[in-house]
Amino acid sequence: MIRPNNLILRTTTSLIAFLLLGFSIYSFFAGHNAPGGGFIGGLMTAGAILLLYMSYGIETVDEMLPINYTTLISSGLAIAVGTGVGSFIFGAPFLSHTFGYFHFPIFGEVELATAMLFDLGVYLTVVGVVMTIILTIANDQE
Amino acid sequence: MIYAVFAPLLFAILVPWISKHKDRIHTGIFVFFIPFIIFLYFIQFVGADFSPIRETYNWVPSLNMNFDFYLDGLSLLFVLLISGIGSLVVLYSVFYLEKSERLGHFYVFLLMFMAAMLGVVLSDNVFVLYAFWELTSISSFLLIGYWNFKERSRYGALKSMLITVFGGLSLLGGFVLLTVITGTTSIQGMIEQVDVILASKYLPLILTFILLGAFTKSAQFPFHIWLPDAMEAPTPVSAYLHSATMVKAGIFLVARFSPIFAGYEGFFISVSLVGIVTLCWGSYMAVRQTDLKGILAFSTISQLGMIMAMLGFGTEAAVFAAVFHILNHATFKGSLFMVAGIIDHETGTRDIRKLGGLITLMPMTATLAVFATFSMAGVPLPFLNGFYSKELFFDATIDLEGAAWLSQAIPYLAVLGSIFTFVYSMYFFFGVFTGPKQLEQLPKKPHEAPFGMLISPIILVLGVILIGIFPEMVNAPFLQHAAESVNKNVEYHKVYFWHGFNTPLMMSLTVVGAGIILFVTRRKWDKVYHVLPGKLSFNRVYNFIVEKMDTYSAAITNTYMTGSLRTYMVLILGATLIVTAGYMFLTDGFTINVGNLAEVTVLEVAVVITIIIGAIATLFMRNNIAAILVTGIVGYGVATLFVIYRAPDIALTQLVVETVSIALFLLCFYHLPNLQKREEAPKTKLTNFFISAGFGLLITLVGISAHSSDWFDSISSYFVENSYKLGGGDNIVNVILVDFRGLDTLFEIAVLGIAALAVVALIKMKKKKGAE
Numbered sequence: 001m002i003r004p005n006n007l008i009l010r011t012t013t014s015l016i017a018f019l020l021l022g023f024s025i026y027s028f029f030a031g032h033n034a035p036g037g038g039f040i041g042g043l044m045t046a047g048a049i050l051l052l053y054m055s056y057g058i059e060t061v062d063e064m065l066p067i068n069y070t071t072l073i074s075s076g077l078a079i080a081v082g083t084g085v086g087s088f089i090f091g092a093p094f095l096s097h098t099f100g101y102f103h104f105p106i107f108g109e110v111e112l113a114t115a116m117l118f119d120l121g122v123y124l125t126v127v128g129v130v131m132t133i134i135l136t137i138a139n140d141q142e
Numbered sequence: 143m144i145y146a147v148f149a150p151l152l153f154a155i156l157v158p159w160i161s162k163h164k165d166r167i168h169t170g171i172f173v174f175f176i177p178f179i180i181f182l183y184f185i186q187f188v189g190a191d192f193s194p195i196r197e198t199y200n201w202v203p204s205l206n207m208n209f210d211f212y213l214d215g216l217s218l219l220f221v222l223l224i225s226g227i228g229s230l231v232v233l234y235s236v237f238y239l240e241k242s243e244r245l246g247h248f249y250v251f252l253l254m255f256m257a258a259m260l261g262v263v264l265s266d267n268v269f270v271l272y273a274f275w276e277l278t279s280i281s282s283f284l285l286i287g288y289w290n291f292k293e294r295s296r297y298g299a300l301k302s303m304l305i306t307v308f309g310g311l312s313l314l315g316g317f318v319l320l321t322v323i324t325g326t327t328s329i330q331g332m333i334e335q336v337d338v339i340l341a342s343k344y345l346p347l348i349l350t351f352i353l354l355g356a357f358t359k360s361a362q363f364p365f366h367i368w369l370p371d372a373m374e375a376p377t378p379v380s381a382y383l384h385s386a387t388m389v390k391a392g393i394f395l396v397a398r399f400s401p402i403f404a405g406y407e408g409f410f411i412s413v414s415l416v417g418i419v420t421l422c423w424g425s426y427m428a429v430r431q432t433d434l435k436g437i438l439a440f441s442t443i444s445q446l447g448m449i450m451a452m453l454g455f456g457t458e459a460a461v462f463a464a465v466f467h468i469l470n471h472a473t474f475k476g477s478l479f480m481v482a483g484i485i486d487h488e489t490g491t492r493d494i495r496k497l498g499g500l501i502t503l504m505p506m507t508a509t510l511a512v513f514a515t516f517s518m519a520g521v522p523l524p525f526l527n528g529f530y531s532k533e534l535f536f537d538a539t540i541d542l543e544g545a546a547w548l549s550q551a552i553p554y555l556a557v558l559g560s561i562f563t564f565v566y567s568m569y570f571f572f573g574v575f576t577g578p579k580q581l582e583q584l585p586k587k588p589h590e591a592p593f594g595m596l597i598s599p600i601i602l603v604l605g606v607i608l609i610g611i612f613p614e615m616v617n618a619p620f621l622q623h624a625a626e627s628v629n630k631n632v633e634y635h636k637v638y639f640w641h642g643f644n645t646p647l648m649m650s651l652t653v654v655g656a657g658i659i660l661f662v663t664r665r666k667w668d669k670v671y672h673v674l675p676g677k678l679s680f681n682r683v684y685n686f687i688v689e690k691m692d693t694y695s696a697a698i699t700n701t702y703m704t705g706s707l708r709t710y711m712v713l714i715l716g717a718t719l720i721v722t723a724g725y726m727f728l729t730d731g732f733t734i735n736v737g738n739l740a741e742v743t744v745l746e747v748a749v750v751i752t753i754i755i756g757a758i759a760t761l762f763m764r765n766n767i768a769a770i771l772v773t774g775i776v777g778y779g780v781a782t783l784f785v786i787y788r789a790p791d792i793a794l795t796q797l798v799v800e801t802v803s804i805a806l807f808l809l810c811f812y813h814l815p816n817l818q819k820r821e822e823a824p825k826t827k828l829t830n831f832f833i834s835a836g837f838g839l840l841i842t843l844v845g846i847s848a849h850s851s852d853w854f855d856s857i858s859s860y861f862v863e864n865s866y867k868l869g870g871g872d873n874i875v876n877v878i879l880v881d882f883r884g885l886d887t888l889f890e891i892a893v894l895g896i897a898a899l900a901v902v903a904l905i906k907m908k909k910k911k912g913a914e
Binding site: 044 | 790791794795798799801802805806809810869870871872873875876877879880881884885887888891892894895897898899901902905906
């Protein structure tokens with residue numbers, strides 16, 4: 001089998017993957033007030049990782065990002081459920097959210113919402129699901 | 143009284159423990175005391191000044207289903223028969239059944255049956271009666287199939303089950319109708335509302351339902367076919383269930399409900415006609431049998447037909463005769479079955495062609511048989527009770543009112559049936575006990591039965607003789623009350639042996655004369671059975687129905703359960719299409735309203751046309767990769783539409799999901815073979831086309847109609863107003879997803895997680911399998 005020279009692909013990938021990652025993280029955080037959110041952010045992150053896999057091959061990326069994606073799914077679900085259950089502590093119904101404005105030294109006034117935690121659960125689950133499915137099928141040597 | 147009904151069931155729980163010690167002492171000896179105590183308990187009610195007793199125990203009061211026991215003359219007669227003959231049968235079975243048999247099973251079933259039968263005759267509540275009724279069917283099924291290693295036993299048990307349960311269910315239908323009409327579940331309460339029932343337009347239906355139940359249970363024509371096959375049961379069971387008790391449950395039911403229906407002519411016609419036909423057919427067929435129990439089975443059918451006919455007449459004389467005959471039949475038929483069992487037990491066969499000349503070898507049995515068969519035949523002797531009730535029967539047939547054609551024919555049919563009754567009774571007795579001995583044909587060397595086995599038939603035959611000599615003994619304290627509860631106008635009858643030269647006596651003498659002639663010349667005319675029934679038999683009908691139900695239901699299932707997913711899709715979509723479209727058209731559901739439509743822009747039209755082209759193109763792609771890419775056009779086109787309609791979140795999601803799923807498809811289809819051009823018949827293609835086109839059209843129309851009918855205001859304004867105030871975010875979609883409707887999202891990501899794990903499981907499992 002001829003090994004093609006992927007120099008251009010790999011070089012652009014290292015740039016684009018980080019742009020993609022950055023954008024996905026931005027859209028995750030922006031989700032509450034602008035288009036975006038956990039679902040889109042998660043999908044985009046997965047897309048960035050996929051791009052890495054495609055250009056560098058499975059072995060290299062597995063070494064680079066030693067993440068167990070199935071664990072990611074369960075931790076994402078646990079966070080989502082945890083935010084829901086957390087509202088019981090304050091005597092509120094399941095999945096009640098609240099928010100507040102806080103002052104931080106560098107960022108200035110920032111809005112923090114518990115819904116963001118829930119969205120984090122969504123984000124992690126989506127990344128885990130997409131990566132698990134695609135890697136499992138791709139690794140299937142038959 | 144409730145203890146009396148449930149005592150057999152309670153004791154049945156103990157039987158398995160007792161039967162563990164069957165090697166030392168026969169289980170039946172313990173069981174014997176149960177019916178005997180019940181008998182002693184109920185005998186105290188017998189007396190001239192008896193009046194009905196009622197006892198109620200709550201069961202399901204909210205549905206008016208209570209154990210409502212009502213003891214009147216009729217129930218008392220049956221209760222005494224059940225417990226009395228029950229004790230005798232248990233005693234007989236102690237000597238009949240070997241200790242090697244599964245005695246525990248036998249006595250549990252028998253006690254279940256006894257309790258069920260007591261419940262049937264004592265219940266005043268129709269639903270409780272029905273419950274006990276079905277319990278008799280079930281326990282009878284178990285008893286007939288007692289020797290379940292025999293194929294004939296299983297066949298007979300199944301047949302009796304199917305027929306009696308069919309009748310039982312129709313009985314339930316009749317009871318429900320009666321309850322709805324009268325508003326009460328009590329039979330006595332229904333009798334008080336006779337006018338309401340007789341005026342109801344459902345009367346013919348109710349009567350049909352109840353009579354179906356009674357006729358199937360009592361083996362009336364044409365449902366009699368299960369009874370001869372039930373003879374595969376052990377003989378004590380045949381003696382108890384299929385002569386004295388269960389088959390009389392139908393008789394009891396008709397008697398119990400006759401105060402309600404007696405005023406209706408359909409009752410007279412149907413019950414009398416079926417009864418008299420059963421009488422003739424049963425006695426005619428009995429002469430043909432070669433098996434002793436076969437003769438007795440058809441004889442039972444015919445005698446039950448006679449009782450049924452008398453209940454159908456409904457006149458005072460007939461009702462009294464019917465009640466009298468119930469008692470008489472139980473005595474002589476019970477003893478005859480026991481005699482047949484003794485002969486079977488001591489000679490090893492029941493085939494009458496192999497038997498003969500046993501009178502010198504088994505004198506006791508022969509003596510018992512002579513009394514019982516002559517009583518059954520109605521031979522005019524002053525010590526045979528069968529004669530009295532037969533004479534009363536003839537008396538009752540003479541002056542009937544109602545449907546002229548039937549009333550005129552009944553006396554002749556009654557004589558005809560009785561002639562054959564006489565013939566088979568003689569055939570039974572002389573065939574077994576006289577003629578040449580054929581000892582070499584018998585499996586065992588015949589000898590007289592042990593005394594214990596003879597006790598029960600002796601007691602029953604003593605009953606035959608005592609009732610024959612002193613008919614007044616049972617009449618005033620006992621039968622009179624029973625007859626009164628069937629028809630309260632019955633006046634006190636005195637039963638005489640000799641009541642002058644009148645029509646009934648002439649009929650009896652005709653029966654005896656013609657019977658003797660027919661019996662002697664039997665060989666000459668028995669070819670008549672090749673003509674009638676010849677090949678006509680209801681067994682064939684039954685077998686045909688059972689067999690065809692099997693094959694046809696299998697055939698029907700096979701036509702639509704083909705295993706082809708395409709067929710199932712056609713069925714599901716086709717049915718949805720027809721039902722939904724039909725319903726929408728019928729109710730004028732399709733509406734088109736163009737008033738609330740928005741402007742259409744050129745951009746939208748262009749995108750939609752691209753999508754349509756892409757969608758149609760996928761149908762004609764022969765290459766996997768091409769098909770996937772063309773499908774992508776549709777996906778990206780939809781994403782563009784979302785952009786146009788200002789849904790940025792959804793557009794983003796759609797774009798990324800489309801990309802990821804195309805990547806996934808490419809990954810999967812890399813391993814799959816290329817799409818094949820399937821060669822399908824033009825007809826199949828046409829069906830596919832019509833179903834898919836029709837379904838698409840339907841969904842379009844439903845969508846348009848849904849859009850056109852604007853019934854409620856949208857709730858979206860709430861989200862617009864409160865998204866920032868309550869959710870703290872400007873992105874309404876996201877706030878709805880994570881805050882207002884967060885639960886949906888929670889479960890959606892759960893669905894995603896499950897899907898991922900399922901993929902892992904599928905692929906990992908496959909690998910493991912390959913390794914093995």
